[in-house]
Amino acid sequence: MALDQSALLDLLESLKAADADDVIRHALQAVLQALIEAEATAMIGAAPHQRTDQRTTQRNGHRDRLLTTAAGDLELKIPKLRSGSFFPSLLERRRRIDQALFAVVMEAYLHGVSTRSVDDLVKALGADSGITTWSMTS
Structure with a gap:
């Protein structure tokens, strides 16, 4: 058409x-x-x-x-x-996230960064959902 x-x-x-x-x-x-x-x-x-x-x-x-x-x-x-x-x-x-983003989250966790700060970081990197939905969808 x-x-x-x-x-x-x-x-x-x-x-x-x-x-x-x-x-x-x-x-x-x-x-x-x-x-x-x-x-x-x-x-x-x-x-x-x-x-x-x-x-x-x-x-x-x-x-x-x-x-x-x-x-x-x-x-x-x-x-x-x-x-x-x-x-x-x-x-x-x-696989819910890109490997690079996963590495950033793991590194932040190892350094004792709060969950809220990591969630804000993940959102700033482009994942609209943040990390709070990972545990619900994984």
């Missing part, structure tokens, strides 16, 4: 008015979510609500996954399956 010139100009104006970081974060989230859904579809053998003979199992909802990136925190939805398990290959299991 091609957009006409006025629609493209409207889109350009809305992108200019929006925060560039927000646009990048939403675009990255949409691309990653589409890749996750495509990989799940390939593994299952059928798209959501599609009936095929190649289907190996059914989807059973989603589970939330917070991914911290340089663009900000992304809220992704990982498909759950009725039988078997699925985890997208583009994500690493049990």
